[in-house]
Amino acid sequence: MPAPPLEDRMTRLYQQESRRVLATLIRLLGDFDLAEEALQEAFTAAAEQWQHEGIPDNPRAWLVSTGRFKAVDLVRRRASFQKMQPAIAARVEAIADHNADLAERQIKDDQLRLIFTCCHPAIDPKVQVPLTLREVCGLTTEEIASAFLTAPAAMAQRIVRGKAKIRDAGIPYVIPSEADLPERIDAVLAVIYLVFNEGYSASTGTTHTRPDLSNEAIRLGRLMLELLPDPEVMGLLALMLLHESRRAARLSPEGDIILLEDQDRSRWNRELIREGQQLVQRAFAAGNVGPYTIQAAISAVHAEAARPEETDWNDIVGLYDVLLQAGGSPIVELNRAVAIAMRDGEASGVRLIEEILDRGELLDYHLAHSARGELLRRMGDHEQARLAFTRALELARQEPERRFLTAKLRELKADS
Amino acid sequence: MKYMLLVYGAEEGWTEEERHQCMLDSMAICEELDQQGKWIASSPLHPVTTATSVRVRNGNRQVTDGPFAETTEQLGGYYIIDVENLDEAIEIAGRIPPAKIGTVEIRPLCPLPEVETQQ
Numbered sequence: 001m002p003a004p005p006l007e008d009r010m011t012r013l014y015q016q017e018s019r020r021v022l023a024t025l026i027r028l029l030g031d032f033d034l035a036e037e038a039l040q041e042a043f044t045a046a047a048e049q050w051q052h053e054g055i056p057d058n059p060r061a062w063l064v065s066t067g068r069f070k071a072v073d074l075v076r077r078r079a080s081f082q083k084m085q086p087a088i089a090a091r092v093e094a095i096a097d098h099n100a101d102l103a104e105r106q107i108k109d110d111q112l113r114l115i116f117t118c119c120h121p122a123i124d125p126k127v128q129v130p131l132t133l134r135e136v137c138g139l140t141t142e143e144i145a146s147a148f149l150t151a152p153a154a155m156a157q158r159i160v161r162g163k164a165k166i167r168d169a170g171i172p173y174v175i176p177s178e179a180d181l182p183e184r185i186d187a188v189l190a191v192i193y194l195v196f197n198e199g200y201s202a203s204t205g206t207t208h209t210r211p212d213l214s215n216e217a218i219r220l221g222r223l224m225l226e227l228l229p230d231p232e233v234m235g236l237l238a239l240m241l242l243h244e245s246r247r248a249a250r251l252s253p254e255g256d257i258i259l260l261e262d263q264d265r266s267r268w269n270r271e272l273i274r275e276g277q278q279l280v281q282r283a284f285a286a287g288n289v290g291p292y293t294i295q296a297a298i299s300a301v302h303a304e305a306a307r308p309e310e311t312d313w314n315d316i317v318g319l320y321d322v323l324l325q326a327g328g329s330p331i332v333e334l335n336r337a338v339a340i341a342m343r344d345g346e347a348s349g350v351r352l353i354e355e356i357l358d359r360g361e362l363l364d365y366h367l368a369h370s371a372r373g374e375l376l377r378r379m380g381d382h383e384q385a386r387l388a389f390t391r392a393l394e395l396a397r398q399e400p401e402r403r404f405l406t407a408k409l410r411e412l413k414a415d416s
Numbered sequence: 417m418k419y420m421l422l423v424y425g426a427e428e429g430w431t432e433e434e435r436h437q438c439m440l441d442s443m444a445i446c447e448e449l450d451q452q453g454k455w456i457a458s459s460p461l462h463p464v465t466t467a468t469s470v471r472v473r474n475g476n477r478q479v480t481d482g483p484f485a486e487t488t489e490q491l492g493g494y495y496i497i498d499v500e501n502l503d504e505a506i507e508i509a510g511r512i513p514p515a516k517i518g519t520v521e522i523r524p525l526c527p528l529p530e531v532e533t534q535q
Contacts (some may be wrong), residue, residue, distance in 0.1 A: 122502060169524050170417040172501035180503075 006055075010047055013059055018043070018304060019138040021063045023110040028064075029071050032135065032163045037074055060107065068209050098147075111136060112227050113173045115220065119188045120171045123162055128191050130155060131162035137195075137216040147213055169360060175227075185228065189236050189292065192220045196240045200247075220322040231283040235293030238279035242299035245272035257404045273303045277281035294323045313343035330361040334368050338375075345376040366395035370405060377412065386412050418456065418525040421495040421504040425518025426459060426488050427463050433491040442493075451498060459497040480501075489518060496525070 018039060025035035042063045056062045061281070118132040133139045139147075145155035165171065166211040176184040199213025221237035277300050283293040298319045305311040320336035333356055341349020353372045362368040373388030386409060393405040430438070439460070444533070449455035464484065471478045491513065499505050508518040 120502075122506075168526075169522075170419075170502045171504070172503050174501075174503070176503070 006047075006051060008100035009055065010043075010050070010064050013046075014043060015058050015177055017063060019136065020107050020111060021060060021067060022138075023114045023136070024107055025066050025067045025071070026135075027110045027113060028068060030173070031167065031402050034071055034074065035067075038067040039063075041070035041074070045070065051183075105122070108223065108227060110173075111176065111223060113175055115188055115191075116175055116184060117166060117171055118162070119184075119191045120166070121184075122169060122171060122185055123165055127158050127162040127165075130158055132191055132220075133195065133213075133216070134159050135163075136220065139212075139216070143212075160411075161339070163218060163278075181228075182211070185224075185230060185232065188224065188230060192217050192224070193236060193240075193292070200243055210249065214240070214247075215234075218244065229286075231286040231288050232292050234279045234283040234286070235290060235296050238276040238283065238296035239292050239299060241272045241276035241279070242296055242303055243305065245269040245276065251400070255400055257400050257408075260302060265306065268303065276300060277303065289322075291323060293324055294319055296328065298323075311342070313355040317343055330356050331365070334362060338371055341375050346379045350375045350379070364395055366392040366401070366405075369395065370408070373408070377408075382412050417501060418496060419502075420500045420523045420525060421497065421505070421509050421512065422491055422521040423493040423494050423495075423514045423518060424489040424521065425511065425514045427433070427490050427492065437525055441513045445508070445509075446495070454497050456496040456497050456498055458493070460493040461491060463492075464490045492518070516532065 012074050021042070022035055022039050025038055025290070026032060029035045029038065045066050046063060046200075114136050115132060118135055119128050124130065130144050133147075134141065135143045141150050141159060143158045144159075148155070177180075196214050196217035199211060199215070199217060218237070218240050221233070221240055225233045225237050244265060246260075248269070249265070249267040250256055250260075270385055276296060280293060280296045280300050283289055284297070289297075300315055301312055301315050301319070304337040316339045317336065320332065320339055323332050324336065334353060337349045337352035337356070340352060350372060353368060353375070356362055357368065357372075369388045369392035373385045374393060375386035376382075376388060389405055389409050389412070393402060393409065394404050396405055426529050431510070442446070442460075446458050466480055467479045467484075469483050471480075495508075495512070497505065497508060499508065502524075505522050509515060510521055512520055514520065
């Protein structure tokens with residue numbers, strides 16, 4: 001009988017280790033492309049050698065060490081027929097006789113360095129997200145392109161542009177200094193949240209969610225928290241976990257949207273909720289709560305209600321008030337208006353939404369129109385509700401949302 | 417790594433006193449960078465009205481006044497520095513006085529290919 005197939009174990013190891021090994025190789029080599037090539041060669045070498053000798057005790061250390069030597073080979077081989085950038089060549093020669101520090105902490109720091117590098121403010125924000133997904137999360141260019149509905153060639157170009165910028169502009173692989181950290185953390189958190197949202201509520205396309213992206217965002221959030229126990233990092237992770245806890249309940253088997261108040265709450269993931277709630281408490285205890293923590297706290301209030309009628313809307317309105325003070329946005333105002341409608345009655349909510357629209361804001365945001373439509377429908381003003389839903393439908397770009405709005409319009413017709 | 421810091425700003429945006437103070441502050445930064453071995457060159461430039469453009473087309477040299485781009489911000493000076501990485505270049509760029517009212521563009525110098533030198 002053959003032993004459990006090595007191939008399967010190798011595949012699993014590749015999935016678990018390749019990104020970690022890559023981050024460390026990038027730090028050691030200072031060059032993305034060389035590190036990627038060295039990574040592939042290290043895995044090829046592993047596949048051969050481990051077949052005879054078995055998998056070593058610390059495969060990660062083996063892979064990093066082999067990757068380093070493969071990089072030296074690659075550079076020497078290349079140098080024979082083309083001129084290598086002298087700085088890289090010198091660096092590779094230097095590390096060849098140097099022992100890589102492979103403490104667990106160091107490996108994780110390497111991944112964090114890589115996140116900060118990919119989210120450096122000198123890189124175009126449109127490039128930061130795909131670059132992070134490619135280099136830190138290990139998604140293929142095709143996967144990223146399909147997540148953002150872009151042609152793979154165009155996405156590949158964006159990623160190449162990002163890597164060239166890092167190399168040529170001399171963006172360092174470092175965790176920013178204490179002084180720069182607050183500003184730089186914000187950029188990283190924003191990228192992580194964008195990745196999460198793209199997975200939780202895809203902005204376009206035929207499906208509403210892409211769980212792989214959300215899971216990657218949560219993994220990055222955990223990694224950030226492990227190294228930087230900043231309250232806002234806790235807040236963002238909590239927010240993502242609390243949203244994620246409802247994933248199974250927010251879509252019907254047909255892929256249709258189910259609103260929060262109509263969701264089967266027994267399908268909410270209690271474990272994720274508990275973890276999210278604990279993180280919110282930790283963030284509040286640490287003081288200095290920011291927008292992610294407040295949004296997580298709002299989500300936690302919803303999670304606490306066993307039935308929709310038990311929701312503490314007064315608490316939620318209060319948290320939205322804090323969020324507005326901390327520098328709100330029209331979207332925060334819209335959400336607060338809905339909370340006020342739930343607490344004080346639909347008319348107050350409609351008034352607040354119309355104030356936002358009258359200022360010329362959110363006019364093209366389909367959720368502003370659908371929220372107004374829903375409140376008007378509940379007030380019995382079907383004519384105005386129909387107009388609002390029609391406008392929302394014109395603006396919505398995502399199939400499940402369009403189906404939801406179409407169903408609402410049909411319902412209104414049936415009622416009148 | 418070597419970087420060029422290109423200082424752009426509105427040429428009319430300064431009083432004589434401010435311009436003088438800016439020179440003193442800039443010179444102090446250069447002095448400091450020089451002591452750390454990070455300064456290579458720097459200079460303010462005369463206003464863009466003194467500029468001359470040269471083009472050679474089909475072997476003919478054309479000399480004209482200006483470039484006179486349609487922008488309000490003009491190149492007013494430069495620094496060439498040798499520092500560890502972009503973050504350090506950003507830190508220095510942020511301390512240059514004109515950064516407060518204009519823009520400092522950071523450009524890495526492109527290393528020249530190693531050419532066989534003729535003995």
